[in-house]
Amino acid sequence: MDRAISPQPYDALLLLSFGGPEGPDDVIPFLENVTAGRGIPRERLEEVGAHYRLFGGVSPINEQNRALLAALRADLAEHGVDLPVYWGNRNWAPYVTDTLREMVRDGRRRVLTLATSAYASYSGCRQYREDLAGALATLADEGLPLPQVDKLRLYYNHPGFLRTMTEGVLAALAELPEGVRAGAHLAFTTHSIPDAAADVSGPPAGHGAGGAYVAEHLDAARVIADAVREETGVERPWELVYQSRSGAPHIPWLEPDVVDHLTALHDKGAPAVVMVPIGFVSDHMEVLYDLDTEALAAARELGLPAVRSATVGAAPAFVAALRDLVLERAATERGESPTRCALGALGPSHDVCPVGCCAGRVARPAAAGADSPYA
Ligand SMILES: CC1=C(CCC(=O)O)c2cc3nc(cc4[nH]c(cc5[nH]c(cc1n2)c(C)c5CCC(=O)O)c(CCC(=O)O)c4C)C(CCC(=O)O)=C3C
Numbered sequence: 001m002d003r004a005i006s007p008q009p010y011d012a013l014l015l016l017s018f019g020g021p022e023g024p025d026d027v028i029p030f031l032e033n034v035t036a037g038r039g040i041p042r043e044r045l046e047e048v049g050a051h052y053r054l055f056g057g058v059s060p061i062n063e064q065n066r067a068l069l070a071a072l073r074a075d076l077a078e079h080g081v082d083l084p085v086y087w088g089n090r091n092w093a094p095y096v097t098d099t100l101r102e103m104v105r106d107g108r109r110r111v112l113t114l115a116t117s118a119y120a121s122y123s124g125c126r127q128y129r130e131d132l133a134g135a136l137a138t139l140a141d142e143g144l145p146l147p148q149v150d151k152l153r154l155y156y157n158h159p160g161f162l163r164t165m166t167e168g169v170l171a172a173l174a175e176l177p178e179g180v181r182a183g184a185h186l187a188f189t190t191h192s193i194p195d196a197a198a199d200v201s202g203p204p205a206g207h208g209a210g211g212a213y214v215a216e217h218l219d220a221a222r223v224i225a226d227a228v229r230e231e232t233g234v235e236r237p238w239e240l241v242y243q244s245r246s247g248a249p250h251i252p253w254l255e256p257d258v259v260d261h262l263t264a265l266h267d268k269g270a271p272a273v274v275m276v277p278i279g280f281v282s283d284h285m286e287v288l289y290d291l292d293t294e295a296l297a298a299a300r301e302l303g304l305p306a307v308r309s310a311t312v313g314a315a316p317a318f319v320a321a322l323r324d325l326v327l328e329r330a331a332t333e334r335g336e337s338p339t340r341c342a343l344g345a346l347g348p349s350h351d352v353c354p355v356g357c358c359a360g361r362v363a364r365p366a367a368a369g370a371d372s373p374y375a
């Protein structure tokens, strides 16, 4: 096989995601899965449950993942990359443990994992590695042979991700009334997490305030803002803001909140804003509710013209980026030195999370990293 399209040594790709409810009866069991032992106040759960009920109890995330799965399979086939793609979730069926069991029964021995989060953080990186460890532990208990499981490097700074986000911003700007377009601000948004979690995101050696989580989002935002300036010839103010905060009010989480930011923009006379959801790879509930429902309503109330730009979803250029990352990692595992595409100042992320990367509050086994108890 042509080395440039060889996925070897991998014999399967695992799309690993969050999962979401598929109907009204799933909402509470789903939320219980998400928050098991995580101390989220009951009122917050009911509030979030109501967001899902507004959409018939159906999270958009599963359809998004089915679309990504189909697009990945089509892209790999079209480019002659012979690699079956499976899908498993943390919080809803198909559960990752069931998927991994199916993969083993299909004879898969060397699995590369693609998680649907582009950045470092406990929730977006290490927790997925814990999910893999939990699945491997169950298979071991069942006496099944364990596959070797790796995880793809973070892809927030891959040109295919940043270019696709940039195109989305340009399209969103075009939706604004012409009179306010040139003065529009860019508000890059991502999931708020506790300050303490942000501070320990990424490799232990790299920790400063905000950790890798904040640094990576700022790096991505800067690349997109620069590209938008190049394309439009207009220098626009931009800021990184946060959304979807949960947890107890006395615990500090990353700020400012997107809605407070819209108010501040309005107060200082900004003519318009584009909300750019760089923290989300597809139209999750956080995007459909917290941005499209709540934040856009707040903007309307303020009289601030606002639009939300697209997530990458299953856009062809993003799917091509994922193929590039898979083939890059496969080549690295074969001992080659492939080009590692990345824009911005931080450079390509590590292939193997070092010991202590994205530490959680409680130490749990995590696979696909230097501290994995599995090979
Ligand atoms: C960084 C991050 C990502 C991005 C990385 C990634 O993509 O993985 C993400 C993704 C998602 N979070 C999601 C849903 C929820 N997250 C919650 C709770 C929490 N998220 C957190 C962080 C993140 N979350 C945190 C620090 C909490 C607090 C408690 C805890 O640490 O668990 C809760 C409980 C209620 C609440 O507190 O809001 C829900 C329902 C869905 C599905 C949406 C859909 O259905 O479309 C997705 C993709």
Ligand SMILES: [Fe+2]
Binding pocket: 123, 191
């Ligand atoms: Fe979340």
